[in-house]
Amino acid sequence: MDHAIDLLDPGKALDLSNIRFQLIRLEDTITFHLIERVQFPLNTPIYDASALPIPDSKLSLFDWMLSEQERVHSRVRRYQSPDEYPFFPEVLETPILPPLNYVKTLHPNDVNVNAKLKQYYIHKILPAACTSARKEAQETFGSSATCDVYLLQALSRRIHFGKFVAEVKFRTETERFVELIRKKDTEAIGDAITNSQVEKKVLERLKLKAKTYGTDPDGASGDGGKVDADAVVAMYKDFVIPLTKEVEVDYLLQRLDGTQWEQ
Numbered sequence: 001m002d003h004a005i006d007l008l009d010p011g012k013a014l015d016l017s018n019i020r021f022q023l024i025r026l027e028d029t030i031t032f033h034l035i036e037r038v039q040f041p042l043n044t045p046i047y048d049a050s051a052l053p054i055p056d057s058k059l060s061l062f063d064w065m066l067s068e069q070e071r072v073h074s075r076v077r078r079y080q081s082p083d084e085y086p087f088f089p090e091v092l093e094t095p096i097l098p099p100l101n102y103v104k105t106l107h108p109n110d111v112n113v114n115a116k117l118k119q120y121y122i123h124k125i126l127p128a129a130c131t132s133a134r135k136e137a138q139e140t141f142g143s144s145a146t147c148d149v150y151l152l153q154a155l156s157r158r159i160h161f162g163k164f165v166a167e168v169k170f171r172t173e174t175e176r177f178v179e180l181i182r183k184k185d186t187e188a189i190g191d192a193i194t195n196s197q198v199e200k201k202v203l204e205r206l207k208l209k210a211k212t213y214g215t216d217p218d219g220a221s222g223d224g225g226k227v228d229a230d231a232v233v234a235m236y237k238d239f240v241i242p243l244t245k246e247v248e249v250d251y252l253l254q255r256l257d258g259t260q261w262e263q
């Protein structure tokens with residue numbers, strides 16, 4: 001996928017204000033994908049392979065849709081981009097396009113929190129957001145899974161952007177982080193990467209976006225709007241921001257490996 005243009009530009013790839021701009025843009029993508037998803041019922045069978053068997057597969061419909069999407073996207077080099085991480089690495093295939101010369105920004109690492117994200121998504125985030133009383137409707141199983149895939153991929157990209165934020169913070173305060181990483185002091189590293197003011201602004205902006213994007217000017221979307229703004233804020237407060245910080249800490253714990261700072 002060729003959308004990570006900034007990651008080809010040495011001047012932008014590690015500019016914290018540009019990285020934060022990307023995170024803000026992803027708020028729009030994520031909010032709109034959630035608005036699309038919650039128009040359908042929760043449709044729990046699509047997450048349960050025993051409830052809705054898929055021919056020639058042991059996967060749930062949701063997992064099958066996600067893995068097949070990753071397979072085809074790998075053919076256009078999506079997972080060669082340093083800001084994209086697969087949920088099913090085993091299905092990736094050789095791209096049909098030549099590799100791009102990404103700026104070498106991140107230190108080699110194996111941080112991928114997608115398995116945890118997917119569980120949170122299915123069991124916590126969606127049930128809280130899919131407040132429609134409508135019973136499950138098998139005619140919307142495919143549409144629901146399609147929306148899920150786009151939303152989950154956007155959430156994964158937002159969360160793993162934490163690697164770029166962490167790299168910038170490491171380069172800005174190298175000595176401080178080298179000392180904490182050598183001690184493997186994950187709590188102190190977590191405190192060091194935390195910016196409460198930025199987090200507060202993220203949540204305030206999301207509440208406004210969810211209300212604004214979820215409301216038609218002529219009132220056609222009804223009093224409650226198309227999406228529960230509190231559910232959007234809770235998704236970020238309870239899952240997206242904590243997972244982003246987990247990625248930052250896990251990335252930093254690997255940052256000294258193979259460098260002159262490694263003890």
Ligand SMILES: C=C(O[C@@H]1C=C(C(=O)O)C=C[C@H]1O)C(=O)O
Binds near residue numbers: 202240244245
């Ligand atoms: C992403 C950053 O790191 C942390 C995570 C944040 C988030 O997930 O929104 C915001 C601020 C920091 O606590 C950042 O500093 O911008």
